[in-house]
Amino acid sequence: MKLATWNVNSLKVRLPHLVDWLDAAQPDVMCLQETKLEDGKFPGAELEAAGFQAAFAGQKTYNGVALLARAAPQDVAVAIPRFADEQKRVAAATVGDTRVICLYAPNGQAVGSDKYAYKLRWYAALRDWLADELARHPRLAVLGDLNIAPEDRDVHDPKAWEGQVHCSEPERAAFRALLALGLQDAFRLFEQPEKSFSWWDYRVVAFRRNAGLRIDHILLSKELATQCVACSIDKAPRKLERPSDHTPVVAELRS
């Protein structure tokens, strides 16, 4: 089984890239973030033609997530339980015998801002929810734009980013708290190229300089991590015309 995540930065604009990528990569589950579409405008027919059924939670202009699967998503949830939030950042579903959670974590804007406080609150609620989900679903996969670079090796210039949003110690502690539940960072299960990133700023010609961050992640429960045979970042879509600023991350599980 192949699981993937991609922040598309507008599903409307990126739909041709997405359909091409799905055709080439042939994932079984695809998690999307920043769809920026109200549910009434979700391109369900186009994605069905590509072979996928979807669970999604969208809103106008901002945020929005979708979970695509070849088998119909079951037991769909589109919010963290008992965490009041207008922002659409969560789509969870059971696909076959695997529980999949698609996340678009808050950006946090700047350390000390209201949005940063919201990010940390969101992560605290997420941790509690994932503890419950893990208890119920030994086969759990958490994918998405988590907006945290967990370690210095996930940052192109750790000195410049030290203490900044995405790299601050409270954020990294929130990431480690997810690992402490028994989730594993699929990317780090394998030897990887140095300076592997999943996001590059549109400004400052960041992609050409590989001035990026690794903030898009696939976390696997112990049972799934045992079955994981590969995890990689696909930089190809970042080289296309009008790319998303993020690239897909893919994990393959032995069936």
Added chain:
DNA sequence: ATGGCGCGCGCAGCGCGA
């Protein structure tokens, strides 16, 4: 090299992302 891009909204220019 974070003014600098890209997107949505909506029709000018701003908010937001990371």
